[in-house]
Amino acid sequence: MAKVAKALGDAGVNIRTLTIAEAGDFGVVRMVVDDTDSGYKVLREEGFTVSETDVLAVAINDSPGGLYEIANTLGENEINVDYAYAFVTAKAERAMLILRVDDLNGATRVLDEAGVRIATKAEIQNI
DSSP states (O other): OOOOOOOHTTTTTTTTEEEEEEEEEEEEEEEESHHHHHHHHHHHHHOOOOOOOHHHHHOOOSTTTTHHHHHHHHTTTTEEEEEEEEEEEETTTTEEEEESSHHHHHHHHHHHHTTTOOOOOHHTOOO
16 A cells, blocks of 8 residues: 555645455555546556546435435436445535446436436545
8 A cells, every 4th residue: 555655646646535445365445536547657657457447426415314315316226336435524524425336327317316416526636
């Protein structure tokens, strides 16, 4: 993790959120950075195995049941969540949920119809 953080830091790429999971003999680091193209390039140049994945960032009510609204909307529309992680930011005074789903366009549509606010790339970069 230190090598990843140093490589990104030296390149001026800011990590906005991350999660780390073990996968047998290696770890999987998922992150959202403020400059995806530079982050990808720097990590590849440093010898890391890197892939880029489209995810949704949604504003979530920071209260009991806030996750239910999103999970239920997706479930009722048969959209599966591959993985998710969330964070709360004091600066923006909101909670954000990062979602990888099996139908990105469908998830965007049904969440928008349900009144769930999809965060823009600029919002994520400025957290």
